[in-house]
Amino acid sequence: MAIMFVRAQVISRGAGRSIVSAAAYRHRARMMDEQAGTSFSYRGGASELVHEELALPDQIPAWLRSAIDGRSVGAASEALWNAVDAFEKRADAQLARELIIALPEELTRAENISLVREFVRDNLTSKGMVADWVYHDKDGNPHIHLMTTLRPLTEEGFGRKKVAVTGEDGAPLRVVTPDRPKGRIVYKLWAGDKETMKAWKIAWAETANRHLALAGHEVRLDGRSYAEQGLDGIAQRHLGPEKAALSRRGATMYFAPADLARRQEMADRLLAEPELLLKQLGNERSTFDERDIAKALHRTVDDPLDFANIRARLMASDDLIMLKPQQVDAETGKAAEPAVFTTRDILRIEYDMARSAQVLSERRGFAVSAVSLAAAIENVETADPEKSFRLDPEQVDAVRHVTGDNGIAAVVGLAGAGKSTLLAAARVAWESSGSRVMGAALAGKAAEGLEDSSGIRSRTLASWELIWANGHETLHRGDVVVVDEAGMVSSQQMARVLKLVEQAGAKVVLVGDAMQLQPIQAGAAFRAITERIGFAELAGVRRQREDWAREASRLFARGEIEKGLDAYAQHGHLIEAATRDEIIGRIVGDWTEARRQAIQDSS
Secondary structure: OOOOOOEEEEEEEEOOHHHHEEEEHHHHHHEEEEEOEEEEHHHHHEEEEEEEEEEEOOOHHHHHHHHHHOOOOHHHHHHHHHHHHHHOOOOOOOOEEEEEEEEOOOOOOHHHHHHHHHHHHHHHHHHOOOEEEEEEEEEOOEEEEEEEEEOOOEEEOOOEEEEEEOOOOOOEEEEEEEEEEEEEEEEEEOOHHHHHHHHHHHHHHHHHHHHHHOOOOOOOOOOOOOOOOOOOOOOOOOOOOHHHHHHHOOOOOOOOOOHHHHHHHHHHHHHOHHHHHHHHHHHHHHOHHHHHHHHHHHHHOOHHHHHHEEEEHHHOOOOOEEEOOOOOOOOOOOOOEEEEEHHHHHHHHHHHHHHHHHHHHOOOOOOOOOHHHHHHHHHOOOOOHHHHOOOOOHHHHHHHOOOOOOOEEEEEOOOOHHHHHHHHHHHHHHHOOOEEEEEOOOHHHHHHOOOOOOHHOOHHHHHOOOOOOOHOOOOOOOOOOEEEOHHHHHHHHHHHHHHHHHHOOOEOOOOOOOOOOOOOOOOOOHHHHHHHHOOOOEOOOOOOOOOOHHHHHHHOOOOOHHHHHHHHHHOOOOOOOOOOHHHHHHHHHHHHHHHHHHHHHHH
């Protein structure tokens, strides 16, 4: 089962560690420490190495490019860490930070590689950081080791570990004190601090949850600590690959006395307060059955008697709510479908969310004038004369819907239906009326896409919540918050956002497709809200030009994948191959030919 495990450590020369040796061990390779003149070889564990990458930012200095161009990943890693080792002169120098992250067992190796690449791109290389990562899998314990430098890359080598904090104007931030009337410049660690680690944990959980949802899995991770979730005292102990493998095979587990005492302490805590386990389940999913309860309990409790006692108390708890009783087959008398449960907290959260949505739908005072609306639509229609693009009547109606008088509005549409384009027109209308517009999405990539396509300044929802909690850029009356890909937002997070919007007297616009992906974490908030308040629908698909391709997109969105692929096959757009290598070769060949043709056409 997927677990939330992200551990950070600093590789330091002061602790007697060699950064080149650390890299060689992780890459399961042979590397030479040029400073010490020592060779390290860990090729014996090569069978555990699934994948390795050296991910670099877009802009890298010439010295590093010349050092790694044309070399294997292991050789490039060796060159990088030897350069770091040579640059650091202190005997106790900190050389690198390493993240050890458990990968979801539910995902295939290819899916896990895609997951790590997205996390690295959005959180590290996009910030100018180097990420040297390897994927290990020993006895069914998939995880990555990710090493990153503690200094930024420069043309001369590496920069300072501490950099000045800058304000919105780009100038260094200063703190004025009585002894320093001109102010003291505030510095921060370039590679991040404890708060950065917290943000990375949350980002990892969000990225992993999105990939789990894409793969059709219901399990979810939570980047917050158990204490932050209100579950302090039931944390799991990381077993390691050997014990984890034995546990999966059902073997009898033996723990050291300290571990036994700790596990018994957790069992005693659950015996006294079994609702903690329900809260943990509620953080992972909005509904569950008895098997899910047993699995969650088994992760913490080993003793059969304690297991039975806690399970019995859980099933009798007032916090456990049965949504659907067990379905029994009339002919065989056996259970056909298990009973479905939820928690009282989840019901309360979804009630509060629905209440906030109702209050916002009845709130007035957000209408955009007809003149501003017409100008905004015309502005989008004539923004790029070369494309001769115009909003169609369906999109115009959706723009009018979201810029209406209510405090909440929703737009439902398939991917490629033109949601981003109508938001660009809506943004112009809102801003011409003096409203401040903020964009939000669950994932960083989606927030970037929203900003690029609509011009709305956007962040992740988690980022906005943190900023607002710290008293910065707080919501005010008349503000408009646009939430893209709202179908992926959990009920808990949606309830928090709607409550903040309600209290501030602002407006929220939810945009997405409730059928596109399962929501992240627990609850289908977007679907529940749209059923209550109504929505504008974009039924047409505009990303494809031909009618058959548009219909195929609708089939894909409804989950009728086979019919959609048949449509592509009938029009000669589905290519089959006997082997994976053959199809990859065809893809690369087609891309190369298309690129060559594009260069010829532009010359």
